[in-house]
Amino acid sequence: MSMINKEVSDFSVQAYQNGEFKTVTKADILGKWSVFFFYPADFTFVCPTELEDLQNKYSDFQAAGCEIYSVSTDSHFVHKAWHDSSERIGKITYPMLADPTHALCKDFEVLIESDGMAERGSFIVNPEGKIVVYEVNAGNVGRNADELFRRLQASQFVAEHGDQVCPAKWQPGAETLKPSLDLVGML
Template sequence: MSLINTEVKPFKSTAFHNGKFVEVTEADLKGKWSIFFFYPADFTFVCPTELGDLADNYEAFKSIGVEIYGVSTDTHFTHKAWHDTSETIGKIQFPLIGDPTAVISRNFEVLIESAGLADRGTFVIDPEGRIQIIEVNAGGVGRDALELLRKVKAAQYVAAHPGEVCPAKWKEGEATLAPSLDLVGKI
């Protein structure tokens, strides 16, 4: 069963955010767009390139009302140590959630049980706490923050414009589609 349009399951965890340890729950997601960005582990290879890309584009996400949450099965203490020792991770301003019990990773169905690590899962969550976009990549395939930003803008557009949909490669300001009998076989 797909998690699309399902509500985020309850969780409570500790994150490292702006030099502090803070509690994060599913209630924190309500009222704004959010991204849960799962990655396998701190102090690895592809993960810092992805998180650095998100950090470089964080202001663009914030400008459209989106909060990003990085999540791995590491502890919040490990997140702090990584933040303090890596130039790339040191520029991150979004919360890094520790999920050492793997509750959140299981809730989002990205836990690799045999390894105790999360897959590279990306989840876009609407202000009602419902999952609108899911992307899961193999461990060796990094993600692109600008493509994620494009998808979030499309999801926000569709949410704000009932009856319209965004075609492939849609970018903000481009034409959308209004599904109807008149379009059948004409695209």
């Protein structure tokens, strides 16, 4: 079943960000764009490369009015320990959400129940709290922050210009498509 237009359920989780623990709830994501970036676990191999890549693009996401939330089933204490001990993770300034109860992983349907860990899932959530883009990768395939940012920009564009669609490889400023009324149902 598709997750497109699924509204994120109410949640309240602990997070680690910029040397502090804090609570993040559904109310925090409403009214702005969000990216939920699920990964299997702290202190692993592919995850730090992805999270660093995302940090390198974080200012672009923020300039676009989007907050990034990385999420694993580790606790906020483990996030802090990883942040304090890893050069790559030590650079991260976006919130690292803790999901030891698996509430978020279940809501976004990325929980690997047999392992108690999350799949590599990337979700773009609109200001109304609904998923508009998502992708789930196998655990051994890393993601690309540049492509995730491009998808955010395309999602924001079509949200603002509802009568237009973005073709493959669309970039801001590039030509869009305006489907005729008789073809709208076939997109």
